[in-house]
Amino acid sequence: MIDAHRTEAIVRQRYAAGAKERVDNLCCSVEYESEYLKVIPQEVIERDYGCGDPSPYLFEGEAVLDLGSGTGKICFIAAQIVGAKGKVIGVDMTDEMLDVARRNAPIVAERIGYANVEFCKGRIQDLALDLELLDRQLKAHPITNAASFLAADELAEELRVKHPLVASDSVDVVVSSCVLNLVESKSKRQLFEEIFRVLKKGGRAVICDIVSDEEVPEEMQNDPDLWSGCISGALTEESFLAAFERAGFYGIQILKRDAQPWRTVQGIEFRSVTVEAFKGKQGECFERNQAVIYRGPFKEVLDDDGHRMERGKRYAVCDKTYNLYKKSPIAPSLSSSIRSSRYRSIRPNHSIVRVPHCGIQKKARAGITT
Numbered sequence: 001m002i003d004a005h006r007t008e009a010i011v012r013q014r015y016a017a018g019a020k021e022r023v024d025n026l027c028c029s030v031e032y033e034s035e036y037l038k039v040i041p042q043e044v045i046e047r048d049y050g051c052g053d054p055s056p057y058l059f060e061g062e063a064v065l066d067l068g069s070g071t072g073k074i075c076f077i078a079a080q081i082v083g084a085k086g087k088v089i090g091v092d093m094t095d096e097m098l099d100v101a102r103r104n105a106p107i108v109a110e111r112i113g114y115a116n117v118e119f120c121k122g123r124i125q126d127l128a129l130d131l132e133l134l135d136r137q138l139k140a141h142p143i144t145n146a147a148s149f150l151a152a153d154e155l156a157e158e159l160r161v162k163h164p165l166v167a168s169d170s171v172d173v174v175v176s177s178c179v180l181n182l183v184e185s186k187s188k189r190q191l192f193e194e195i196f197r198v199l200k201k202g203g204r205a206v207i208c209d210i211v212s213d214e215e216v217p218e219e220m221q222n223d224p225d226l227w228s229g230c231i232s233g234a235l236t237e238e239s240f241l242a243a244f245e246r247a248g249f250y251g252i253q254i255l256k257r258d259a260q261p262w263r264t265v266q267g268i269e270f271r272s273v274t275v276e277a278f279k280g281k282q283g284e285c286f287e288r289n290q291a292v293i294y295r296g297p298f299k300e301v302l303d304d305d306g307h308r309m310e311r312g313k314r315y316a317v318c319d320k321t322y323n324l325y326k327k328s329p330i331a332p333s334l335s336s337s338i339r340s341s342r343y344r345s346i347r348p349n350h351s352i353v354r355v356p357h358c359g360i361q362k363k364a365r366a367g368i369t370t
């Protein structure tokens with residue numbers, strides 16, 4: 001297996017080249033809302049290596065973090081959706097990508113009339129560590145021997161705690177397009193934990209990425225071209241969803257799934273999916289005499305906290321669960337109206353895989369009035 005540092009170096013090299021000029025076939029072609037592209041300079045638009053567009057799932061006023069922001073296109077689109085009251089942070093580890101994004105940020109700001117985007121250097125599996133801050137500190141205290149090497153490690157840890165690049169519980173939405181697959185295998189778990197950490201309670205991740213329909217064999221994972229080309233690092237569709245679950249998310253659903261694979265390599269299909277996952281099921285349970293009924297259409301459902309409910313039966317739930325059920329994405333009778341206004345700019349030709357909602361009805365338990 002190629003080691004983690006080599007994997008990262010290969011990815012950085014490939015996208016450094018992709019920042020300087022357009023490289024074809026690095027990822028699938030994506031359609032964006034043309035209205036938002038008008039203010040974005042051409043060099044940003046053409047050096048697009050995404051596999052999906054998370055921006056239709058954003059709202060005005062939100063704080064958005066884009067993982068692996070590249071030349072900044074998703075950030076510049078998000079900037080217009082969240083507006084002057086919202087803000088957008090793009091994180092990327094490749095200097096050449098950051099250079100393009102940063103030199104175009106003032107141009108976009110001038111065209112839209114406000115500046116609400118910033119680009120930072122970091123690794124998305126370690127969102128607490130500000131790599132530019134670390135660089136500056138290391139220039140003042142260079143690593144020259146074993147002692148200074150160990151001190152540098154301590155310094156990085158101190159920076160994570162005292163000056164985190166992205167603070168815990170600080171972001172409404174984490175978005176990303178075609179980047180998670182590029183993170184080396186051993187750091188994937190930490191990557192999902194980091195996404196969870198930086199989100200506010202009630203926040204959500206909307207992630208577009210390439211997934212596979214079978215495990216990618218080791219020899220393919222050792223192929224640097226396939227890895228940096230968004231193939232070999234892909235998780236299977238199932239493991240991708242399970243990774244959100246393991247990190248503590250709930251309400252996980254596939255918002256979009258390409259029916260056609262983007263590529264088929266050695267018989268394995270690689271396609272783009274967009275997944276949404278919510279933070280907020282953690283917390284204390286208080287009894288407030290609430291109960292719910294699952295209305296169907298399935299015979300029974302199981303939520304991410306392990307509540308199993310048969311259709312039509314009444315179940316007592318704690319206040320925390322009751323409130324989660326009242327909100328998106330589970331909110332029952334509200335679900336259709338929320339969908340149409342919330343995800344306002346989904347174009348009709350996008351195929352959305354709808355996970356059935358729990359039709360939860362507020363009901364008092366026998367003898368209790370609510």
Ligand SMILES: C[S@@+](CC[C@H](N)C(=O)[O-])C[C@H]1O[C@@H](n2cnc3c(N)ncnc32)[C@H](O)[C@@H]1O
Nearest residue numbers: 015048049050068069070092093094123124177
């Ligand atoms: C396939 S491109 C996608 C860029 C952008 N999201 C888009 O839609 O055009 C992957 C980007 O992620 C960055 N990247 C890859 N691995 C990263 C990591 N571990 N941490 C931060 N950035 C990373 C690369 O530098 C590159 O800019």
